[in-house]
Amino acid sequence: MKHRIPNNRFYRLGALLLALVLALSGLAGCSAEEQQDIVILYTNDVHCAVDDDIGYAGLTAYRKWMESKTTYVTLVDCGDALQGDTLGTVSQGAYLVDVMNEVGYDFAVLGNHEFDYGMEQLSALLETSEAQYLGCNIRYTGQGSSAVSALKLYEMVSYGDTEVAFVGVSTPESIVKSTPAYFMDESGNLSMIFTAAAERSCTRRSRTRWTSAGKRAPTM
Numbered sequence: 001m002k003h004r005i006p007n008n009r010f011y012r013l014g015a016l017l018l019a020l021v022l023a024l025s026g027l028a029g030c031s032a033e034e035q036q037d038i039v040i041l042y043t044n045d046v047h048c049a050v051d052d053d054i055g056y057a058g059l060t061a062y063r064k065w066m067e068s069k070t071t072y073v074t075l076v077d078c079g080d081a082l083q084g085d086t087l088g089t090v091s092q093g094a095y096l097v098d099v100m101n102e103v104g105y106d107f108a109v110l111g112n113h114e115f116d117y118g119m120e121q122l123s124a125l126l127e128t129s130e131a132q133y134l135g136c137n138i139r140y141t142g143q144g145s146s147a148v149s150a151l152k153l154y155e156m157v158s159y160g161d162t163e164v165a166f167v168g169v170s171t172p173e174s175i176v177k178s179t180p181a182y183f184m185d186e187s188g189n190l191s192m193i194f195t196a197a198a199e200r201s202c203t204r205r206s207r208t209r210w211t212s213a214g215k216r217a218p219t220m
């Protein structure tokens with residue numbers, strides 16, 4: 001939510017991310033080969049700080065190391081990755097999308113500052129992102145087409161026999177915590193609104209399956 005935060009963007013991965021490890025696979029009684037921990041790595045409020053702390057390079061290395069321990073590793077960004085420093089400003093967020101594509105994020109959520117480059121640029125950024133952005137409480141109300149209208153509510157991921165739902169929720173306060181003009185078209189009409197999740201069509205849900213080799217099968 002803040003424009004800048006101190007050196008905790010990558011959040012002491014060794015401790016906190018392990019705290020987020022969801023061992024949901026019914027491990028009791030399984031052999032070592034059968035144990036497949038589900039590991040969810042996340043970043044939050046990176047704000048273009050690509051080299052702070054362990055940085056994206058360290059995160060990439062950590063992810064690879066974790067993938068050597070378990071098949072099921074998923075990387076998520078929880079928002080405010082694209083704005084906050086020079087890299088974001090000079091590229092309108094595009095350089096950060098490039099970096100995140102290289103890191104290999106699986107899912108991402110729109111933070112309040114993801115809207116700072118305007119709705120048209122946000123649509124362009126979403127189209128180039130290889131991470132699947134999720135947003136169950138965002139409804140596009142603007143004219144014409146926009147990748148914002150194609151945000152998925154959530155995605156079900158199957159890790160072997162275990163299913164995990166990744167749900168995208170963005171704070172409705174984004175409109176007032178940022179600048180309302182970022183959300184408006186040239187006529188001053190809001191191009192998107194925040195809604196109750198139930199108002200969004202469930203047809204945008206999707207499903208991803210991790211195979212035993214850890215690769216994603218085509219989304220259904």
Ligand SMILES: [Zn+2]
Nearest residue numbers: 001002045080
């Ligand atoms: Zn922030």
